[in-house]
Amino acid sequence: MSKQHTAQAPVDPIVLGKMGSSYGIRGWLRVFSSTEDAESIFDYQPWLIQKAGQWQAVELESWRHHNQDIVIKLKGIDDRDAANLLTNCEIIVDSSQLPKLGEGDYYWKDLMGCQVVTTEGYGLGKVIDMMETGSNDVLVIKANLKDAFGIKERLVPFLDGQVIKKVDLATRTIEVDWDPGF
Numbered sequence: 266m267s268k269q270h271t272a273q274a275p276v277d278p279i280v281l282g283k284m285g286s287s288y289g290i291r292g293w294l295r296v297f298s299s300t301e302d303a304e305s306i307f308d309y310q311p312w313l314i315q316k317a318g319q320w321q322a323v324e325l326e327s328w329r330h331h332n333q334d335i336v337i338k339l340k341g342i343d344d345r346d347a348a349n350l351l352t353n354c355e356i357i358v359d360s361s362q363l364p365k366l367g368e369g370d371y372y373w374k375d376l377m378g379c380q381v382v383t384t385e386g387y388g389l390g391k392v393i394d395m396m397e398t399g400s401n402d403v404l405v406i407k408a409n410l411k412d413a414f415g416i417k418e419r420l421v422p423f424l425d426g427q428v429i430k431k432v433d434l435a436t437r438t439i440e441v442d443w444d445p446g447f
Contacts (some may be wrong), residue, residue, distance in 0.1 A: 272313055272322040275359035276405070282306050282356040284314075287348035288336045294348045296337045296356070297330070303335060309362045312334050314354040323351075366419045369425070371432060373402075379437045381406050381421065384430055389419055404439070414446050 285295030298306040311322045324340040332440050347385035363372065373395040381389040382405065390412070402423040408416045421443055422428050431440040 272311070272320045274320050275313060275357060277360040278313070279360040279363070280355045280357055281312075284337075284351045284354045284356065285334075286352055287345045288331065288334075290345045291338075292342040292344050292348045293336045293338050294342070294351060295334045298335065301323045301328060306356065309358045311358075313357045313359075314351065314355065315357070316350075346380075367431075371434070375434055376404070376432070376439065379432075379434075379439045381419075381439045381441055383441060383445055384442050389421070389441070389445060391442065392439065395423070416445075419443075419447065 281300055282296055282298040284379060285297055287293065288295055296306070297370075298304070300306045307325065307328060310325065312320050312325065314323055325337060326340045327338040329336060339351070342351065358376065360372075366372065376392050376395065379392045381392060383389065388409055390406040390408040392404050393407045396403040397403060404419075404421045404423055406419040406421060408414075421441055428441050428443060429439065430442055431438075
């Protein structure tokens with residue numbers, strides 16, 4: 266079928282994107298990149314996928330833009346049927362491949378699971394996701410079960426210095442200047 270090779274599980278896996286639907290009849294696939302610059306996904310190789318509980322390495326043969334999409338060709342995936350088997354597979358690499366960041370910079374993955382508290386000490390909940398809105402990133406926070414305001418989820422803009430006052434990855438906490446009623 267394809268040039269997929271059994272691979273060892275990454276020590277610290279991170280999802281960089283997802284394979285979409287097939288494109289054409291020669292094994293091309295759409296790809297959805299989660300990297301800040303969509304084309305940066307190609308800077309990290311090898312890609313790993315998980316199929317039927319097994320880790321597999323896939324080799325990129327080629328890629329190009331098609332309208333608003335990015336389409337890829339993987340080695341050994343030569344027809345639409347083979348490509349369809351990879352639809353919805355997450356593209357994973359080991360996070361050790363990511364560049365080291367400077368002081369005060371964070372990967373979204375580092376913020377997942379952090380407890381968010383206001384400058385007054387009110388616990389808003391835990392970061393479960395991040396969103397990119399164009400103007401700024403947004404923390405998606407699952408509120409604590411006994412939230413005094415009855416809120417289940419909060420969206421807090423990640424505006425360093427304005428809203429985000431302190432990120433402490435050692436204690437897994439983010440301090441924010443935010444009204445808990447929102």
